[in-house]
Amino acid sequence: MFLNYMPCVNTNIQILSLCQNQFNGLLLETLTQCKELIILQLSFNRFQGSIPRDIGSLQKLQKLYISVNNLTSTIPRTIGNLSSLHELEIGANPIEGEIPSEIGNLVDLQTLVLSENLLIGEVPQEVFNISSIHVLSLMDNSLSGSLPASRDLSHPNLEKLFLGGNGFGGNIPLCFSNFSSLILFDVSENQLSGPIPTGLGNLKNLEVFAVTSNKLTGETYGSGLDFLSALSNCPSLRFLCLEGNPLRGSIPESIKNFSSSLQILIAPDCQIRGRIPEEMGFLKRLTLLVLSNNALDGNIPSSIGGLERLQRLYLDNNHLKGPIPNEICNLIGLGELVLQQNRISGSIPNCIKNLSSLQMFLISSNNMTSVIPLSLWGLQELIFLNLSHNSFNGGLPLEIGKMRAIKSIDLSWNQLTSAIPSSIQEFESLALLNLSRNSFQGSIPQSIGHLKGLDFLDLSYNELSGTIPESLEGLAFLQILNLSFNKLSGEIPNGGSFGNFSALSFIRNEALCGNAIFQVPLSMENLPRIDHPMISYRELCLATNNFSESNLLGVGSFSSVYKGTLANGTDIAVKVLNLYIEGALKGFDAECDAFRMIRHRNLVKVISTCTNANLRALVLQYVPCGSLEKWLYSNNYHLDLHQRVKIMVDIAMAIEYLHHGQPEPIVHCDLKPSNILLNEDLVAQVCDFGIAKILAANKLETQTRTLGTIGYIAPVWLGRKSLDKRRCIQLWHIVVGSDYWEEANQ
Known part of the structure; x- marks a missing residue:
């Protein structure tokens, strides 16, 4: 629908709400004739054009919502004339240019949302001086400069400050500690540097603190992250995100002071070092803990079992060592446990069966040993399992089929033995199966063909024998198959997805055969018979015009090669040995022995041989483009x-x-x-x-x-x-x- 055809004929209208109606067309200048407008809601449509320059004539307008449209151009300076305005939301439009300083004239403004535009330049000081502001959102633009650092700056009413996704530099100003009503503070994805001020601990109402992807550090005078101690004085803080900052310190024991409030702690890629303190176990309300990609060392503390509400635990890519503590099994609400790329040793605790809600268990690239406990295979909610690059041994039990929700299993690079159990067919949702680099024996079970959703199968570098099951032809979604470096034999199947695989999927097996595209011998029933009739000398003479010089293709040390055409139209190359040269007969026998055993698309095919008292000749397939x-x-x-x-x-x-x-x-x-x-x-x-x-x-x-x-x-x-x-x-x-x-x- 086009608003162009709906002029604002009632100039006394006070409320115009057209949100979420997919209107398009231009934002009409006629709207500015409605001088009595108090509320104008046009968000979530497809309006184009620019904000009318005489928008400032709507002196009674209190709320203006035009977010999520296709408005372009700039914010007109006349917007500063809307003296009654309380709420201004112009987010999610491709509006360009700078923020006009005239917005600072809106002394009663409580909400200012200019996020997700194409705004540039520094934020006018006048904007930060609006003392009535409750919500200020400038996130996801291209704004630059420093944040206001005046000591006199005070925002007693400011509750939510969104400045993320810009190019702000410099430090976090100390004056931000004066924003006594602040609930949410988000300056993520900027260029802020320097230490995180400890004065922020004075913000007693603070609930969300997010500084992701900056260049912030801990205090310069100590090895601990003292700002964490300061923030622990914020009794309402429930969300703390420090990701991607070079904090370079250790987690203080005072982390326990967050016990009554903190629910989410995200601090990967922060260069955090030292041990995980035992006091971490006091955070009874914590649901998400992410400390990935740091330099943490020592053992996982047994106190981790005290995080009774924890749902996700990420400690991957650190230097943690020692065993997985049995106390981790107390986290009965745990859904994701990621410990990969550490130095963790020992075995998987048998009590892992208590984690009945576990959906992701990743412990690859550690020093784990022993057998995989039977209890692990009873986790019926598990979706992603990765135990690769460890030293697990023993076999896989029949009970593995209990994990009906599993989508991805990676057990590669271990020391697993025995056979692949046929109960693997019970993994109805499995999409990825990697058992490579082990010592599995026996045959590939036919039951793998029941895994109809499988798109990745790697069984390479094992000791598997027997034939490739024809049931694999029924795996319609199979995109990657690797059966190389085993002891497989028999014919490679042709149906289903096998036409999409290359020879690399099957190399280094003992006796595979099949289609020539796999660079293996032809199927046994399709091989040329060894006792095929020899081509007679007379046939070769007819084919080569009695070996005339015009048919000569080349002369070598031992032989001459002639082009010929058989009676059936087949072009051939006839290699005739010079029997007067020492070793010629032995060379002919060597070549026959070699060709007797080989079939490959990159080797010239031998059609037949011809021998008599005065002739030794190989009849080869003619290769037209020469040497x-x-x-x-x-x-x-x-x-x-x-x-x-x-x-x-x-x-x-x-x-x-x-x-x-x-x-x-x-x-x-x-x-x-x-x-x-x-x-x-x-x-x-x-x-x-x-x-x-x-x-x-x-x-x-x-x-x-x-x-x-x-x-x-x-x-x-x-x-x-x-x-x-x-x-x-x-x-x-x-x-x-x-x-x-x-x-x-x-």
């Missing part, structure tokens, strides 16, 4: 950096497969640009295994006497003990060129 050497060193071809890096990754995946994807590792021994071919998509495929070495379990079987091309010999043959060592340097050398190899070897 990497041609692309690197010919002026007619060009590879950009992205393509080069992609080729490096392809080669690395092939070598990873040769070294680790077989029962007996294969060393290529002559990996160089001329032995890397590129298909039509510039996917790299490694070829020429004529001098390959197969490393048996306990010995090195040297298939030939040849070591390969100088500069490209595998690192293992250069006196290095590991197949993997410096492989990345060698790949870079292959793709970038030989000029860098000498330098990289130094």
